[in-house]
Amino acid sequence: MSNAVQERADSGVRSFDKLFVGGRWVPPATDEVIEVVSPITEEVVATVPAAGPADMDAAVAAARRAFDEGPWPRMAPAERAAALRRVAEEVGRRIPEMEASFTAEIGAPEMISKAFHANATAIWDDAATLAGTIVLEEQRALPDGAIATVVREPVGVAAVIIPWNGPVATASLKIAPALAAGCTVVLKPAPEGPVSVLVLAEALEAAGLPEGVVSVLPGGREVGEHLVRHPDVDKVSFTGSTVAGRRVMQLCGERIARVTLELGGKSAAIVLPDADVAAVAQTVTFANIGNSGQVCAALTRLVVPRDRQEEVVEAVRGVMESVRVGDPREEGVLVGPLAAERQRERVEGYIRTGIEEGARLVTGGGRPEGLDRGWYVQPTLFADVDNSMRIAQEEIFGPVLVVIPYDTVDDAVRIANDSPYGLSGAVFTADPALGESVARRVRTGQIYVNDWGMCVTQPFGGFKQSGLGREGGLEGIGAFLETKVIQGI
Numbered sequence: 001m002s003n004a005v006q007e008r009a010d011s012g013v014r015s016f017d018k019l020f021v022g023g024r025w026v027p028p029a030t031d032e033v034i035e036v037v038s039p040i041t042e043e044v045v046a047t048v049p050a051a052g053p054a055d056m057d058a059a060v061a062a063a064r065r066a067f068d069e070g071p072w073p074r075m076a077p078a079e080r081a082a083a084l085r086r087v088a089e090e091v092g093r094r095i096p097e098m099e100a101s102f103t104a105e106i107g108a109p110e111m112i113s114k115a116f117h118a119n120a121t122a123i124w125d126d127a128a129t130l131a132g133t134i135v136l137e138e139q140r141a142l143p144d145g146a147i148a149t150v151v152r153e154p155v156g157v158a159a160v161i162i163p164w165n166g167p168v169a170t171a172s173l174k175i176a177p178a179l180a181a182g183c184t185v186v187l188k189p190a191p192e193g194p195v196s197v198l199v200l201a202e203a204l205e206a207a208g209l210p211e212g213v214v215s216v217l218p219g220g221r222e223v224g225e226h227l228v229r230h231p232d233v234d235k236v237s238f239t240g241s242t243v244a245g246r247r248v249m250q251l252c253g254e255r256i257a258r259v260t261l262e263l264g265g266k267s268a269a270i271v272l273p274d275a276d277v278a279a280v281a282q283t284v285t286f287a288n289i290g291n292s293g294q295v296c297a298a299l300t301r302l303v304v305p306r307d308r309q310e311e312v313v314e315a316v317r318g319v320m321e322s323v324r325v326g327d328p329r330e331e332g333v334l335v336g337p338l339a340a341e342r343q344r345e346r347v348e349g350y351i352r353t354g355i356e357e358g359a360r361l362v363t364g365g366g367r368p369e370g371l372d373r374g375w376y377v378q379p380t381l382f383a384d385v386d387n388s389m390r391i392a393q394e395e396i397f398g399p400v401l402v403v404i405p406y407d408t409v410d411d412a413v414r415i416a417n418d419s420p421y422g423l424s425g426a427v428f429t430a431d432p433a434l435g436e437s438v439a440r441r442v443r444t445g446q447i448y449v450n451d452w453g454m455c456v457t458q459p460f461g462g463f464k465q466s467g468l469g470r471e472g473g474l475e476g477i478g479a480f481l482e483t484k485v486i487q488g489i
Contacts, residue, residue: 013046020201020216022062029054039107039337051217059215063157063184066212073182081131088124090203101196107336109328120172126457127176149486154182156234164193181480194218260469264395265423268301268416272429281315287452293399297424306405337374344375347398354391360384422463
């Protein structure tokens, strides 16, 4: 392992010169590299190899051999669970470096980075716990008195493709259940955030998984498509934009490959007339601006009673304007830069669109003063938004919150559901029973009453264009299992 990495004294973030293929660090097939540019400084902070088709072919071949001939799929669930716990321990040892790398690569403040990586260890521990509880074989009585044996077996080689906005946690949310199910895995992280995931690869190596079980190969869209198309890949698990998810689904459809998609969101927070406005302002603001709004499940639409709109707007404005924006390595900073220059251009384009559409810009909308380097955008609040506006219908993926007034509770539910997405959400009220009743009417994958979060140990995923399938909990492991029925014995 020692010759797989090299230090960069100027940034403190390690550069890698090899790829993790089948549990071994190997030279890449080409000399192409990914330059990791920090959104804080706009400077290159690390380099890693860019995987090409030949590298992906080697990784898939290793995974295929490990699945068809190796011990991993044939181990007892308890044996695999013990290995997953070793991974959790090794991840825990590397969290400080993962956090520092994530901040340098993506610009996440310390609070966000700690939360994301705490999720990662929880995911590995949860998958290990659940691995021993899944019923992989059961007998069922048939109407004629015969017995059918229902067997659940691993789907095979899993291709895992993740975005940059929370790479270690997202990778863990996919790899851990895939391994618990007995699959082998080829992981392709995004080129914007590969370093912390290659540190995760070191944890996987140290845990002593059998040869071929896991590979980690950073690369761009083209090599990702090559992986998705590969005939020896049985299952694809993808997290990213809805546009990219459509392409992945199209490619999987060409050969009827199994697929799980966790895609975009435009999640609504419904404020009922009796809600505590101060509590709403605190919760919703931070559920919107966390990780600079670069969270698929962020609350981005605030649906409020028309006669309380100004009260809510002023409360949110106060919280939003109190947040310190700046270098995420500095103490007290809660909002860092956007991950890439193109991302800032995208967010600024949506802000201009909101103004052109007639929404009222309450605060933000520009670049913070005194931050001449880095891709920063002020936390931005719009009011008097109609749900048909683009800023209310399309995923912005930045620190932009839109306030949409409603007249009745039925109207609020209609607005929340009037979206191509359905990933997360919240309901705020003094009456928890009423909150649950309203939550049950909103078509979304996860929804909270008087709170918000991302529960990664229970099924997470979306309705409509927010994706297909679920990750986390028993459902997350089940996504990597096939069901077989054996009769006549």
